[in-house]
Amino acid sequence: MRPDRRTSPLDPTRASSATSTAPTRSARTRRTALVGAAGLTGLGLVALVAVGAPASASVVAAPITSFADADAFSMEPVGSYETGVFDQSAAEIVAHYAAGQRLLVVNAAAARVEMLDVRDPAAPTKLFDLQTTGVLSADGSVVPADAVANSVSVRADGLGVVAVESSPKTDAGWLVFFDASGDGVALGAVRVGALPDMVAFSPDGTRVIVANEGEPAEDYSVDPEGAVSIVDVPATIAVPPQSAVRTADFHAYEADGATPVDPAVRIYGGREDAGTVTPENPLDLPVSENLEPEYATFSADGATAWVSLQEADALAIVDVASATVTDVVPLGSVDRSVVPFDPSDRDGADGGPAIAIGTWPVRGHLMPDTIDSYQVDGATYIVTANEGDSRDWAGYSEVARVKDLGDDGLAPVCDSIDPSLLTDAGLGRLNITTADGLSADGSCYETLYTFGARSFSILDAGGTSVFDSGDAFEQLLAAVAPESFNSNHTASGVDGRSDDKGPEPEGVALGEIDGRTYAFIGFERVGGIAVYDVTEPTRASFTAYVNNRDLTVSAEDEIDAGADPADVLTRAGDLGPEGLAFIAADDSPTGEPMLAVGNEVSGSTTMYAISVPAVVEPTVPPVDPTTPPTAEPTPGPTAAPAPAPTTQPDDPATVVPAPGGGTDDADGTIAGGAGDDDGDGALAFTGSERTGLIVGVAGGLLALGAGLLLLARRHRASRAS
DSSP states (O other), X not given: OOOOOOOOSOOOOOOEEOOOXXXXXXXXXXXXXXXOTTSSGGGTOOEEEEOOOOOBTTBOSSOEEEESSTTTOEEEEEEEEEXXXXXXXXXXXXXXXXXXXXXXEEEGGGTEEEEEEOSSTTSOEEEXXXXXXXXXXXXXXXXXXXXXXXXXXXXXXXXXXXXXXXXXXXXXXXXXXXXXXXXXXXXXXXXXXXXXEEEEEOTTSSEXXXXXXXXXXXXXXXXXXXXXXXXXXXXXXXXXXXXXXXXXXXXXXXXXXXXXXXXXXXXXXXHHHHXXXXXXXXXXXXXXXXXXXXXXXXXXXXXXXXXXXXXXXXXXEEETTTTEEEEEEEOOEEETTXXXXXXXXXXXXXXXXXXXXXXXXXXXXXXXXXXXXXXXXXXXXXXXXXXXXXXBOSSOBOEEXXXXXXXXXXXXXXXXXXXXXXXXXXXXXXXXXXXXXXXXXXXXXXXXXXEOOSEEEEEETTSOEEEEOTTHHHHHHHHHOXXXXXXXXXXXXXXXXXXXXXXXXXXXXXXXXXXXXXXEEXXXXXXXXXXXXXXXXXXXXXXXXXXXXXXXXXHHHHHHTTOOHHHHHHHHXXXXXXXXEEEOGGGXXXXXXXXXXXXXXXXXXXXXXXXXXXXXXXXXXXXXXXXOOOSSOOOOOOOOOOOOXXXXXXXXTEEOOOTTOOXXXXXXXXXXXXXXXXXXXXXXXXXXXXHHHHHHHHHHHHHHHHHHHHHHHHHHHHHHO
């Protein structure tokens, strides 16, 4: 989702860098909490840790931290750069240039990209701003002074590119090119589609892909086409010609096109629904206007790209060489009568907030924002952050609370839905879409659809789900931060987002550490980064959660009361993580992996240090010839019983995950729990369980080897005598 462009009188210009004096991991003060029956055994969580360290700028004293194995995986904030700007998207998308140890940060509040020096990640410092306006484009246009930077990407040799939207946003935008090792002066630009919202280089650096979102004007007087631009870029640090820009559009999916749209793809809320179609403005491309590309990712060979179509709850597949959309795949919905969630911010006994994660007769569209991809055994998998988004404009809005259905011209809820569930403590306050769920005759809403799945998913190359995290995120937050469960990002409080999209997973980045692939997922609202081991796509497992936020500081409330915004943000920490960039050990300034996170509400950019202890090879102790050999190997630990597999209704478009489990490709049913590897519900070891098994077996084999060595020595001694 593109960040809210809210106007605020609070716009201090202070910018500072931050250092951290956090002690090493072994010196930390740790706090362990027990996880109850409603807790996280399905996540493999074994410890909840609060890190005690002096606060420095927006690195807070005690980040909320939990690890599946606190001695096997370390992740902690070490330094942060602050703009001091509150709730104006002053830090969004981030990109790392390894050769110069520079971090590029989109500051949408100032319509620019800031260049940071991260050679010392504990003290990021600003170098300069990139030039993104006043640039002459290859098509003869000039990027206007009020244009807005949306996204940035950089190639290994330093060729960088910024996606810049026009003013108005419904006009065609630009890609502005620059040298990341230079002083920020633009090299030039090319013209692309309306509202270029995301840009990325292909793995080999020969092409750039751009998601042209094409949002409508607020009043729907204009609704530009959504499209995907493919740009062939030079091998040198130079600007491509305008002829290098090709467009993958959705014209083939129009009513008179060659390819029909799958009816499960959400085509709705265009100019026809808004009532702005006129004879001078004919509705000739309703599908192309309706589909709004959000985020894109390449295959490892750069031949295929996948693009999230968030509002449409779909995934576009693009043939890169021909710049053609080859498929638009619906992503389906989560059945909340099976997968629990908390739908109300007024579910306490006194009509106030509470944590009440349960099952309800609701379905949730996945509607992913950020996506990323990786390969396993030659097959590509796409990881999606299922944030949810709505069309909510002055000219048309699909958003309504359940309790308002039946009022203001909206159809009521059908009698088939128990009316006792429609109270404020139940489903009454839940935001749902009015575009879906009507009965065949349109008289009432027989199915309630909400926005987002409050989860992340792993899809195969065809868009079929092989894993979904289900209710794991809300269960995690209920355990680690119950006093701020489903908090908002501007102000702290319990349950504030339960009636909307919960933790709102938005950003995702993938990275490889010691041969294993991890997904880092940012929670836009309550904050924090969840880490999952996704090495085996169908059996992803929880690894860590780190939230660099002091939830005792309610930023919006304090600032409204007159406190200095910069001081409040320093104490509050990171609010609203938006963009994530994984930095591999070989590219890192420290020689160990790192994660950079841009936080749109706090306007801070934070560097996280990641460490996985090196494997220590066990040594065979000296053999005492007087000690009899060990007859049997030492047994390793045993696994806990597998959770019972969960099944779903016969709906192939539905995602209904078991805790930590995946879905079967054939019929959408759950193939066992977190450790099920063949669909029969039997446990296969995952996470720390697998590690424990390996260590146990290794220990047994070493003991057996020591015994055999002793027997051999005695045999040689007896022959010598």
